[in-house]
Each structure stands twice: as C-alpha cells, then as structure tokens.
Amino acid sequence: MTxxxxxxxxxxxxxxxxxxxxxxxxxxxxxxxxxxxxVDFGHAQVTVExxxxxxxxxxxxxxxQSMDEDKGxxxxxxxxxxxxxxxxxTHLPLDIGFLTKDGVLREIYPLxxxxxxxRKSIRSDLLYALEVNQGWFDxxxxxPGDSFxxxxxxxx
Numbered sequence: 001m002t003x004x005x006x007x008x009x010x011x012x013x014x015x016x017x018x019x020x021x022x023x024x025x026x027x028x029x030x031x032x033x034x035x036x037x038x039v040d041f042g043h044a045q046v047t048v049e050x051x052x053x054x055x056x057x058x059x060x061x062x063x064x065q066s067m068d069e070d071k072g073x074x075x076x077x078x079x080x081x082x083x084x085x086x087x088x089x090t091h092l093p094l095d096i097g098f099l100t101k102d103g104v105l106r107e108i109y110p111l112x113x114x115x116x117x118x119r120k121s122i123r124s125d126l127l128y129a130l131e132v133n134q135g136w137f138d139x140x141x142x143x144p145g146d147s148f149x150x151x152x153x154x155x156x
Contacts, residue, residue: 039074039130040149041105044140046132048074050153061131062089072132074153082124085131087115093134097142101127104147108137 036047051057051073061073083098094111098121106126109119111134137143 037074037153039072040152041140041142041146042149044142046070046072046130046136048072048130051075060085060090061092061094063091065091067092067133069133069136072130072136075129075131076153077127077129080125080127083121083126083129084118085111085129086118087111087113090114094131095134095137097130097132097137098123098126099128099130099148100125102147103128103150105130105142105144107144110134 036049038045038047047070049072051060057075057077060075061067080101085096087094090111091113093113096109096111096119097105098107099105100123106123107121111119111131
C-alpha cells in the first residue's frame, strides 16, 4: 500500500470515529436528580437533560436504547417558532410536547422509532419541546393547558 493510501485510510477511520456516538444510555454514568433540572407540572414531574445548543438539539435522544420513566429531554430555543422534529437514529418510542414561552403545554404528538417524517407543530409561537417516553403525558395526566414552573429551568 502506498503512503498516500495509508494516509487516506487513516483519515477515513478518524472521520468515522468522529461521527460515531460516544455513548448511549447503557454506558452513561448514573445521574442524580440534582444533576438535571426537573420540569414540574405540579401534579407530575420529569427530570430532563437540557438541549440548548445546536449540536445537542441535533442529536437529541438519538442512539439511546432506553430511558427511565420519569426522564426526558427539554429543548430550549432562543426565539419562538414553529417546531419540527423527526426520529432519525432514535430507538425509543417518544411523545413530544410543544410549549410556549410561558411554559404552557400546547400540543402533544407521538413519535415512532426511526420515523424520518417530520412532525410539525401547528403553532408558531413555541419556545420549548419536551421529549418523554411514549404515553408519559397520558400516564401522568399532563395535557395541553398545563404549565411547568419556568423558574426551575431558568435558574440553570
């Protein structure tokens, strides 16, 4: 093999390693509820990972094999907008709730593993998206019109 081919193969290998997920839920260190904020609807709470930057929002819950019942991911955007999510490389069946800047839940939709069809919100004034295990909203009696305590998230 020529030196140029060896360099090219090395470069390709490095690129492949760079795009491979570093870990999934099975290899993540156990976390305490103190490490992550809680979205508190009053009668139901979910501990969330925050997706604030573009890279974290793009990855979301991809590659996860499991997620505890009362865990989720809260996407926080810099300005209100219409939301659009899909399930590329996502193994878990999820529900997504779209919320306005005042923390009020406005829309809930099911999301299915590996479905790359975009799920668009109806509203265009949304600032938050909350992904939880499918059925979580129903099981915990959380419905459109309910709101969460913004202070617990804004103080992070």
